[in-house]
Amino acid sequence: MSSNSIAIRLSGMFALVALLVFLLIGWALYLQVDKSLGLLPEAEVDARYSVLESAVQRYGNPEHWAKINAKLRLLSEEDKRLRFWVVSDNPTYEFGNPDAQIRTFANGPLGMRDLNLSDHDYPFKVLVSQFPAKDQRPPLRFLTAIDTETFWETQHSLLIALISLAAVGIALASALGYWVARIGLKPLHALSLEARKLAPPRLSGRLQLSPLPPELDQFVTSFNSTLERVEQAYSRLESFNADVAHELRSPLTNLIGQTQVALTRGRSAEHYFEVLQSNLEELERLRSIINDMLFLASADQGSKATELTQSSLAEEVATTLDYLDFILEDAHVQVQVRGDAHVPFEKAHLRRALINLLHNAVQHTSGGKIIHVDIKVEGDHVSIAVSNPGTQISDEHLPKLFERFYRVDASRSNSGANHGLGLAIVKAIALMHGGSVFARSEHGENTFGINLPC
Structure with a gap:
């Protein structure tokens, strides 16, 4: 299938949308879980410390301190993540064999801090607290610590799970999107098959599939x-x-x-x-x-009149009549010009249109009759109407008279005198000036003309 397939592009867009949605949701979920997991070690350290705090504060002789050491050792054995260190000037009251790194860390600021040991990949979350001297016991620095490895592994597992679910979700969205697109485009495929059947000379057929979206x-x-x-x-x-x-x-x-x-x-x-x-x-x-x-x-091909001149239409009609003087004389026909207007037009083209309009009127006018040329300003355009007395033309022919080679007389009885392109040229010249043509037949008079923009 072509890479330009609409179904493939739609499935790709579904995949992109799914990717964005999963990224936003996954990132928000990951941040929330990361925040929650970050609080868990601190909460557990606080819980362990709260159990031991009252005992450490209450007792200050060696016999009771031995019981506290035993309890610390038991807690460490029950939960391998936990570690306890007690740092003091008197070795009797120390616990956990604190080395130089631990002693330095214990002498730092009080509160919750991170401790990195060389034999561990992940830091310890450590609560550093201080107990004042009591009875025989000197001042103490008490360190309650928990290994954060499990929390980091849980966070990593969650990230892998989110990425995997996102990948599966995107793949499903793409597949389902492609399937939905194929189903949705079935009517278009059917239309394509119908359209292939339409070709010359069978142009009367139409697409008739229904119902359609x-x-x-x-x-x-x-x-x-x-x-x-x-x-x-x-x-x-x-x-x-x-x-x-x-x-x-x-x-x-x-x-x-x-x-x-x-x-x-x-x-x-x-x-x-x-x-x-x-x-x-x-x-x-x-x-x-x-x-x-x-x-x-x-x-x-879209040619336009370019050499426009602002001139009098009545003068242009008079010049055209001088050119047609012998034809009018032979036909024993007179022409009367009524009205005038000044508009931009290309003289050579407009004169050709006027010659065709007047020649067409002369051919269909009996001797002794008068042809009228009316020039009127009508809103944003000027009309030039050439009217001659004659047999009324039926309405079915009027819209087609400006088509090439069209004649009301289908027998072509007059084809020797006129090859049927005169009015078509008039229409072309009108369009070249941005105008239009018109034809009407009423009250025993036939009128053909053009409209030119002012």
């Missing part, structure tokens, strides 16, 4: 929405490819057919001139289609 249910909804958009894009691409093939095939067929006819037998120079002139028209049409497709491809 809320997180995955949200993912499935988003994924299905994406699939729907991909299906629509795939359908448009198929339609686009068919339209491109049709648009390119027609002029190529004309070129090949006219050239083949011209080559079947000898022709006059005038006839060859006519054939070449006709071929040139078809080649110009091919070039126009290719240039428009290249422009749209560049727009699809």
Whole structure:
């Protein structure tokens, strides 16, 4: 299994969390036990000393001191951890054969202290006390000691136990975390298997596993929405490819057919001139289609209008009308411009969009009619609407009119005059300026236009 597996990463996170928890709990427990174990030797030394204190203070002659020595010897034999030393100027009242190290230690401060002996790995916890002279007994230094080896070993055993338990707990947390993660990720695995079945041309399928956890249910909804958009894009691409093939095939067929006819037998120079002139028209049409497709491809890559100029839209429309003067005259159509606004735009691109909008209006306007160009400021944008009288367009076609090669007339009866990219280019130019396009058909008038940001 890959090291990037979610189940493995989750089990690793479970192990890390378990490690932190065990460290905190174990450390707190260890400190508490260490504190308790540290008090035990002192408590036991105090308990032993309290038993002997009254006897040592009460008696001060050699006969009674012999009984105290016997009791000290008995206590030492019963519990090998215990040791007693009595240091005095009179050897008769000493116990435990104190050497120079013990004598030096006994003459130190009174109270609970640690004593390290050369023959022991662990220190003794020693209570140093002093008894004043009584009767025949001189002053004494009384040492009650206990070996702390057992306490240190208990502490060490506890540490080993805590480390072992922590290791086992972390291993269990990792294993259980991996198991839980695998169970929790089963729906995701099932979704993956379902998603593998979705591929062109079978794009109509959707992920329909249920019930699902809320997180995955949200993912499935988003994924299905994406699939729907991909299906629509795939359908448009198929339609686009068919339209491109049709648009390119027609002029190529004309070129090949006219050239083949011209080559079947000898022709006059005038006839060859006519054939070449006709071929040139078809080649110009091919070039126009290719240039428009290249422009749209560049727009699809996210190209933006950069050479912006703050100018009058009405003046730009007037300049465009001068360019279209002969077309308007041949169609016997007039254009009226209403309104004005100053916005930033790239002149070359906007003029191309206006030419396409006006040319589209002229093609669908009867002679003697008037085309209106309305420029209006509407909030944070300016609209340029080109309206022409004509047959009403159904609502099902309006949202698609700015798509490439889309025509209301499915028979392509007008494909020779227009290859179906004009309005698509208008939309691309609007988007390059950060704007949008719109189309409406009402009251016997068809309107196409663009919105530009102020």
